[in-house]
Amino acid sequence: MSPGPVLRRAPLRLVAAAAATCALAVTAVAPRAAASDSPPYTEPHRPQFHFTPKKNWMNDPNGLVYFKGEYHLFYQYNPSGNTWGNMSWGHAVSKDLVHWEELPLAIPHDDEEMVFSGSAVVDHHNTSGFGTEDTPAMVAVYTSAYKADGKQAQSLAYSTDRGRTWTKYAGNPVLDIGSKEFRDPKVQWYAPTKSWLMTVSLSTEHKVRFYSSKNLKQWELLSDFGPAGAVGGVWECPDLFPLPVDGDPSRTKWVLVVNINPGGIAGGSAAQYFVGDFDGRKFTPDDDGSYTPPAGLVLQDFEQPGFGAWATTGTAFGNEPATGPLEGQLPVSGVEGTGYANSFHGHDGATGTLTSPAFTVDSPYLNFKVGGGRHPHVTGAVMGEQPVPTGTVLADFEAAGYGSWTATGTAFGDGPATGTLPGQQEVSGHLGDGLVNTFLNGDSTVGTLTSPDFTIDKDHINLLVGGGNHPSGAEAPTAVRLVVDGKVVRSAAGKNSEALNWATWNVADLAGRTARIEIVDQNTGGWGHINVDHIMLSDTPATPRSNETSVNLLVDGTVVQTATGEDSETLDWASFDLRPYAGKQARVQLVDMNTAGWGHISADQFTAADTPALSRIQRADWVDHGKDYYAAVSWEDAPDGRRRMIGWMNNWQYGNSVPTSPWRSAQSMPREMGLRTVDGRIRLTQQPVTSLESLRTAPPVSVRDVTITDGSTPLAGGRADGKALDIRATFSLGDAERFGLKVRTGEGQETVIGYDTETQELYVDRARSGAVDFSDDFPGVQRAPLTAEGGKVRLRILVDWSSVEVFGGDGQAVITDQIFPDPDSEGIQVFAESGSVGLDSIQVWQLRSYRD
Helix, strand or coil, rough: CCCCCHHHCCCCCCCCCCCCCCHHHHHHHHCCCCCCCCCCCCCCCCCCCCCCCCCCEEEEEEEEEEECCEEEEEEEEEEEECCCCCCEEEEECCCCCEEEEEEEEEEECCCCEEEEEEEEEEEECCCCCCCCCCCCCCEEEEEEEECCCEEEEEEEEEEHHHHHCCCCCCCCCCCCCCCCCEEEEEEEEEEHHEEEEEEEEEEHHHHEEEEEEEECCCEEEEEECCCCCCCCCCEEEEEEEEEECCCCCEEEEEEEEEECCCCCCCCCEEEEEEEEECCCEEEEEEECCCCCCEEEEECCCCCCCCCCCEEECCCCCCCECCCCCCCCCCCCCCCCCEHHHHHHCCHCCCCEECCCCCCCCCCCCEEEEEEEEECCCCCCCCCCCCCCCEEEEEEEECCCCCCCCCCEEECCCCCEEECCCCCCCCCEEECCCCEECCCHHHHHHEEECCCCCEEEEEEEEEEEEEEECCCCCCCEEEEEEEEEEEEEEEEECCCHHHHEEEEEECCCHHCCCEEEEEEECCCCCCCEEEEEEEEEECCCCCEECCCCEEEEECCCCCEEEEEECCCEEEEEEEEEEEEHHHCCEEEEEEEEECCCCCEEEEEEEEEEECCCCCHHHHHHHEEECCCCCCEEEECCCCCCCECCCCCCEEEEEEEHHHCCCEEECCCCCCCCEEEEECCCEEEEEEEECHHHHEEEEEEEEEEEEEEEEEEEEEHHHHHCCCCCCEEEEEECCCCEEEEEEEEEEEECCCEEEEEEEECCCEEEECCCCCCCCCCCCCCEEEECCCCCCCEEEEEEEEEEEEEEEEEECCEEEEEEECCCCCCCCCCEEEEEEEEEEEEEEEEEEECCCCCC
16 A cells, blocks of 8 residues: 555554664755756656656555546645555556546545555446446545555545546445554455455564455455465565466466565565466465575574674674574564574563674575674674764753754644653663654654854764664655755755764864754655764764664675665574685674664574575565665556556655655556466466557667677667666577676766676666665665577666666566666666677667647
8 A cells, every 4th residue: 555654664663663774864965956947847856668757756556447547547636735645545547558638636534543555346246335336436446545544445436427426435444453553455346256356465473464345335354365475574565366377368376466665685675476366265375485595505604602702792682592582572483493593582682693703705695594683794893882972062962951942833843852752662872871763653753953153163073873764855845954044055964874973074164154054854754854963063073883683794894795684583594605715714693782772683494505595585486676666566457358557656655755856656567467388387477458559650770780899889889878768689699707788877877787798697786876865775686597599688778757667588587677867868778797798689769748
């Protein structure tokens, strides 16, 4: 349903509440994305052939159904702003899944509820009584998110005018189990039983539940599925549908799509799937989830009474391995044998390390199991408490009130907090008792706290900051700002963690200037608060503390590889690639430097092996391996019986902060789904709907039978350049290690779409794709497994003004990523690295806007 980040936080638990990494965002401030002077739909990053609303925030697609010649696309929509909130159903229709007409708001939120994700059906048999058999009603089945108590239940609305106006059913809700994590009903007609089938998510339990109904109003429980596959985040937006295998209608399998956030294959939001059978009551996957890791030499299994030659510091790991959950800890699973390392001694407040003796690297991989908190190692942070920098303290928030600081709004209350507030995860890292903490009454409050003016007379401003990662340039920031002459010149934000850490601004260039500090909380979504303490002018910069809970590989005393848990007490397999360090001396170090929520680490079964062990995330099947494909669901009642799917083209890691205005977020290109046997396994495949070809401007730029050798070259002398493109390319493997295309190139910008012959992976690298600094989670490389067939690699690439969608092979490998290049970055290049590759053929079509 994607309730947005406000409901994505793990529920508060006795000892281990969820928290994300504790690195800090400290930046010079980029201007907030502002409304362009361009006419509507021509703004610099406005997609030209992907649906976007004219203005405001959009997320999950909802209510996908075909009726009377129209494909309906409803979607989560904020009618009042450009970030998540006020969830309602927006509405658009299309006759071909390419040309879209945005319609007025369909189902608005009201004083009692927000209208979360769900589905729509056409009640042809009038089972609900909302229409007639001659004039069937369109019925929306949605999640009511009640504002008073946070409860989620399933409700109905109906329309008898082709979805243009809607009436909420007076008997709502129709399905209520008293849960705050029960959402996203996908409803369809199940012909064998002549009844309605609902697939719905028990989000934090990592389960999908099936219900049946004869009238859409009374529902009978059928069965549950899960936990299974990837479980590192909440399960949302499930979908269940049948597909023929290899085009054979006599051989049908069912596909269960389950969206997950966080915990996706590329980080953050993603869509996984299961292939199996459905008998009308129960879904049974073909893969039972069992896994046998590679055999090897066990170096440490923690089965002895003590740690042996492994050395401890601090108190977090105790004197010997744990043999089960420690006092106050949630149940622990995934342990091999009996004993394992567990830093929950002293609960999350204890810190320490556990370090192996030095060993000579003589195996390709080191496999191990890890669980606990998701707090990665941060290069440059130091372990242990460091002396507080000396200088002039501007505010330490130890007094009863804010003194000469001025507060507006309701987020700051009458004075500083003295630690953790009700309902909040444990707060740590502040000095003394007092701190600014805007979790007052939860994330819903907003406001600003402003210092009196002061003169910058030292080279640095140091401060402790934690809380939400909503930078100053975001639409709804949770940030600390330095303001000079009315302009924001420096800012800092937390990293979705209650652990405060040092941030530093170098202000030497502002010496002698008059300035003020603003602490701003304008965010009411998840992590919509900020923690601040001990703001000071200093001659020296503060050094960030390590807040990690990690397993690190050290070579020559330097951390070269690292792994963490997933905010879970279930240990899962991880692997270090030792090949670059063959013959060198190395150590393994378990580190717990975190005293906030999920501030502990668990590990077991360190094994030297010839092949890497695979985590549950790696073993899961993914609809899309990119960062920006979530809440994927499919259309019902398509006239040709084909199954077509669409996803929200964004990621909750940075969704509220992408640099677009006056709209934010796009939907993916609708895709036709299939099942195909690949390397002996049944895999989900997808291709863009064929009607996209109606946007092509003929003729294409075509190149055939050329060899690309070491380096990059413009394609067709630049004649193929453009910002909205449909590309088909076939390469023949040569001796190049990597090859492919670079799109949206110019002025040092490029988005690399390549194939790695050693790893046999398709990849997209957007580290230099334009604007990437609005989130630490945005830059990077996404990879998808793809085996060359007959020595050839075939690609279909869709390039839009702010996205790339890459389909490898027959669509069994797909990567969807947003990009935000400069408008004049329009180049296309072909490249090869460390050898040559044959370019059999490439065709590039320019695409016009669907609004033209």
